[in-house]
Amino acid sequence: DTGVSQNPRHKITKRGQNVTFRCDPISEHNRLYWYRQTLGQGPEFLTYFQNEAQLEKSRLLSDRFSAERPKGSFSTLEIQRTEQGDSAMYLCASSLDVGPQHFGDGTRLSIL
């Protein structure tokens, strides 16, 4: 299956720790997006890349959040000094140009 792959599926960590998530997009897709979803809400945009360039970041993405896509393929999302409010599902999506976005199954982050 060549869909969007996210790892890990679940992450449990203590408040204050750093966490890193990985997303492998569909191989021919040049755009990669990160979203965050909390219970009862739709996904909220965080940031996106076109190839290796990060083109937009949401106000939701505080200084503790950083995303990279070093070679225009996979991407990582790092959260430093995690807080309780960071608990959420982190979703990655990819698309070919501005076509429909295809989502991975997400990484569920739980902060103890």
Next chain:
Amino acid sequence: DQQVKQNSPSLSVQEGRISILNCDYTNSMFDYFLWYKKYPAEGPTFLISISSIKDKNEDGRFTVFLNKSAKHLSLHIVPSQPGDSAVYFCAASASGGTSYGKLTFGQGTILTVHP
């Protein structure tokens, strides 16, 4: 500021009948709209989209209608099947600039199709 709203948290329908899911938006710059379906523990799955130059798009059992003047879109599923039971999200984006492609989602509607 909720720019995309799905005012019905849930909808229950009998198998074989029509399901109609509604979505309203406030941002007049939105010109591309999508519907996604989400099962528990899975990511959203793309269903169907529509550009603002059209008022209807059909794909099998799924039809999306767009009323630009009312800033309203709807998803019709006919006939509904038990496997359609899921959370449905509408999403919108605006063309132009670096924001093109960034999706704004509604809160979702839980559809339950009873056998």
